[in-house]
Every structure is written in C-alpha cells, then in structure tokens.
Amino acid sequence: MRRRRFLGLGAAALGAGALGAFTLPAAARLLAEGQPGRLLDSLAELPEPFQVPLPVPPLLHPVRTDGTTDHYEITQQVARLEILPGLRTEMWTYGGSYPGPTLAVRSGRQAVVRHRNELPVPSVVHLHGGHTPAESDGYPTDLILPAAAGHPSGAGPAPATSHAALLAGAARASDLHGTAGMPGMPGTARMPVGRTADGDRTYTYPGRQRAATLWYHDHRMGFTGPGIWRGLAGFHLVLDDEDDALPLPRGDRDLPLMLADRSFAEDGSLLYPAVDPTLAVPGVTDEYMNGVLGDVILVNGAPWPRLEVDRARYRLRLLNSSNARLYRLELDPQPAGGNALVQIAGDGGLLEAPVAHDAVEIAPAERFEVVVDFARFAPGTSVRLVNRFGSERTAEVMRFDVSSRTVTDDSTVPERLCSLERLDAGTAVATRRFGFRRSRSSGWTINNQGYEPGRAVAAPALGSTEIWRFFTDVHHPVHLHLDHFQVLSRNGAAPGPYDAGWKDTVDLRPAESVEVLVRFTDYPGTYMLHCHNLEHEDMAMMADFVVE
Numbered sequence: 001m002r003r004r005r006f007l008g009l010g011a012a013a014l015g016a017g018a019l020g021a022f023t024l025p026a027a028a029r030l031l032a033e034g035q036p037g038r039l040l041d042s043l044a045e046l047p048e049p050f051q052v053p054l055p056v057p058p059l060l061h062p063v064r065t066d067g068t069t070d071h072y073e074i075t076q077q078v079a080r081l082e083i084l085p086g087l088r089t090e091m092w093t094y095g096g097s098y099p100g101p102t103l104a105v106r107s108g109r110q111a112v113v114r115h116r117n118e119l120p121v122p123s124v125v126h127l128h129g130g131h132t133p134a135e136s137d138g139y140p141t142d143l144i145l146p147a148a149a150g151h152p153s154g155a156g157p158a159p160a161t162s163h164a165a166l167l168a169g170a171a172r173a174s175d176l177h178g179t180a181g182m183p184g185m186p187g188t189a190r191m192p193v194g195r196t197a198d199g200d201r202t203y204t205y206p207g208r209q210r211a212a213t214l215w216y217h218d219h220r221m222g223f224t225g226p227g228i229w230r231g232l233a234g235f236h237l238v239l240d241d242e243d244d245a246l247p248l249p250r251g252d253r254d255l256p257l258m259l260a261d262r263s264f265a266e267d268g269s270l271l272y273p274a275v276d277p278t279l280a281v282p283g284v285t286d287e288y289m290n291g292v293l294g295d296v297i298l299v300n301g302a303p304w305p306r307l308e309v310d311r312a313r314y315r316l317r318l319l320n321s322s323n324a325r326l327y328r329l330e331l332d333p334q335p336a337g338g339n340a341l342v343q344i345a346g347d348g349g350l351l352e353a354p355v356a357h358d359a360v361e362i363a364p365a366e367r368f369e370v371v372v373d374f375a376r377f378a379p380g381t382s383v384r385l386v387n388r389f390g391s392e393r394t395a396e397v398m399r400f401d402v403s404s405r406t407v408t409d410d411s412t413v414p415e416r417l418c419s420l421e422r423l424d425a426g427t428a429v430a431t432r433r434f435g436f437r438r439s440r441s442s443g444w445t446i447n448n449q450g451y452e453p454g455r456a457v458a459a460p461a462l463g464s465t466e467i468w469r470f471f472t473d474v475h476h477p478v479h480l481h482l483d484h485f486q487v488l489s490r491n492g493a494a495p496g497p498y499d500a501g502w503k504d505t506v507d508l509r510p511a512e513s514v515e516v517l518v519r520f521t522d523y524p525g526t527y528m529l530h531c532h533n534l535e536h537e538d539m540a541m542m543a544d545f546v547v548e
C-alpha cells in the first residue's frame, strides 16, 4: 500500500479566511511542517539513496564575445535522460541536459542569450533575480512559439500550440478560475497577445548587478509548473571582482546545487497531476491545488546523489527549484559545535557578514550560499544533507563522503564579506499591501484578484523606494521581478534568520506578514509580483506592476 500523506494544509479546501477555523494544534503542526502541497507518489521502482554521483551542470560557453557582450545560444529541446538508473525520462530541456547548462557571466558585461524553441509547446524564459529590461524579463505572455509550428524556421505543424489554441486555453483558464478570478478575461477578446516570437527569441541581460546565484526557468502563463517540473531550469551565475577578491572556496569546491522533487511513472516518465494532460488548460487537479510534492529528491538532476569531498571548505550554492516543496536542510551528523552551514550569500549575493546556521530553511526559488568545512569531520565520515521538513525518502537529500586524503585548503570565511547599502524606510514614498489568499470563487489571488495580464496593481515611480507589505492565509513564497529587496520586518518584529541581505523571494508561512523595502531602478515597464509555489502561480496568483 502506498501511503498518501496530507502534508500541511486543509486550509485551501476550506477557502480564504479559514485560518481562524484551524484548531491551534493543527496550525502549530502546519507551521512546524511548513509544508504546502500534497505528495504525489511515484509508481517507478526507486533507487537506494546515495548510489549516483553528483553531477555538475555543464558550463555554457559564449558562441561569440566582443568588448561589451557575451553571446550565448540555447536550444530548448525534448531529451530522454537517465534520471532514475536504468530508466529513461522524457524531459523538456535547455540544451539537452537537466539542469540546463550554467551561464557564468561577469558583472558589468552584457549577456545576450538566444533561445530557440524546439519543444512541442510555447515557452517563456525568465532570469530569476535578473535586473532585466522589461522586454527581456520573460513576461508570461511573451511567448516563443515552437520552431516546428509551421513557422519559417520550423518543420511542420503543431496545431495544439497555435495562437488560437493558446488563446482558447487562456479563455478556458478563465473559466477554470471563474470569471471573477480573471475579470478582464471572460473570453479571448481581451487576452493580451504579448510579444510573441516565432521559433526563437533573444534575451538581453545588461549585467548591471552584483555577483549572485541566479537561475533561468520557464515562465509561460499558466504552465510554469509543468514547464519547470519537466526540466526547464538552469543556473545563471553573476561573478564580480568583489566576490572574487574574498578568500572563499573556489574551483571544484564551489558547487551549484539545484534541489528539486519529482515523481515518476513505472516507465520512468514524469508524473504530474495536470487538470488537462495535453496542457491546453492550465492548472492541476483540485487535490493538488496547494502544490505538487514529488517523492524523489533530485540534486542537479540526480536522485539522492553522493559526492566525495576533501577535508576542506566548500561553497554550496543551494537553489530550491521545486514547484512547492519547502526544505529544512541540515547536515547529519552535525560537526562538534554545530553551526555547520555558514551562510555567505542569499538571493541577491553576498551578505555583509556570514551567518552561521545549524539548519537552513529554503522555499521555492530561494538561494542560500553556504560554506561547509568538511575538515570538521573525521576522515571517512559520511555526512548526509537531510531535509527535516521531509519524511521517509523526502527526508534525505544527498550525501557527502569525507575523504581521508590530505589536502591543503587556503580558503577562509572572513568576518566581514562586503559593505551593503541599507535601504532607508524613511525614504519610502509609498506603502502598499498585498494579500496572498485563496478565494472560494477565483483560485489563488493577490488582493482578491486572479491574474489578468495587462492589469497593474501598482505603478511605482522609477528610482523611488517603497515598502511592500505581503500577508498570507497559507504558505506562500513571494517573488518580485526587476529589483532585489530588503526585508524590513516579519510579523511586525525583526526579520527572521533567513531574511538577511538582498532577496528576490521571501517565504511567508501561514498567517504571516512581511514588509520589504524595494527600490525600482534603471528600467521602466511591466514586471511581475507572484507566488513562487508554481501551482499557485499557474492558478492565477500573479500580478503586474508597472514602473513608470
């Protein structure tokens, strides 16, 4: 018998405002587990953990560079990959690999990335954490239509992905959420077409931002959940002199680690509870509306991998690319004295000073860069990276096997990493409130409205600083495009242990409120505010804001 676990919620079934109906123990358990979503059990035979070596995504080299710009090309394509040993999984990939290839670009240099879409579906690329002009930000209706859909660069029709079908899909989405949910979308008439491209699109990232671990992923309206679930995610690292000058671990001891949970059918194909398996209509079946949790934990695309490490410091760039899963990451065993995970950076790059943690809680889309000193463990120790918010298989992530070799390590973690500008709440010209809730009639909403492309909920002035206050019913990781922000307060008190530095995604637990300070810089235009639980996002928990 496969056990179905109902992690977290009940609140969604009860509707908005239902939190008051929780008994205290239930609410406390929900807070403790911190887990939205529902587990989707694999049907495939799953491997024992810690058998597969940790892969590191390939580095993407520019096809061309000049004095100011590095030019890259990526083909989005279907690939059959061996994720579970002995089985093949058909995935949607950037360049044939999962994760996609890693871009590593210098701050101050422009990166121009041409994406060609050879997938059977339209796609949209968003650089998460990118400080990006609006036309390259991956607005959810700025589609790249498949190259194979009968366009000049393509080879044959793909009727399901025609524009008409897309618009029909969007109209059905509006039916799905109820007309109240998408008030401007009673039918196709007002569906903004977006800046559609045939077969390929070139995204320009000016690189006017500091070193940080960013990632790129699909952002298609209504289908970001299945898009990322099927493999459309990769790292985009921004490097700079300030970070380089620090004596932090580098080279093979600087590792990007993309965490993702997935579920597999018997034949190795991915399971996903789409309401429409053909993906013409967005959303998941009702029981998964809180979010889809897989029972296989992948790191860089490998199930529960292992890595032999030197007795030395490592910089681990942790990214949670899961659709809905929240992790509490911890080493087991802990080294004597604890504080094994020394955080040096968050979503937006270096912190002012390192923050030592026993555990790191990482919500969807967040990044935490930590330094782990494996010299604190005896040679031959097997150190598991565990997920205290998981159970059984999802409680394990990967394993580090500490080598007995003698190595040199001249890295250190300085007491001071950089100086950060502190945004000043006194300079804020506006305070805006955004409620993230489920409504009975219209799915997941922001300020009681489901997403409608082209309807802005805020119009901050270019160059101004504002306070944005987010509050929730249940658990939502809130993400802002364009600029990183600083957490000002959490539930009216000081920011939490994971709120340090510049962030682009802030995790809200049930009934929490968080205030952030954000300054809108450099680029006017339309950007997004949304929940990064991808099932919530796809079911309308997004909003536009326009920087003017």
Ligand SMILES: [Cu+2]
Pocket (backbone or CB within 6 Å): 436, 444, 475, 476, 477, 531, 532, 533, 536, 537, 541
């Ligand atoms: Cu959400």
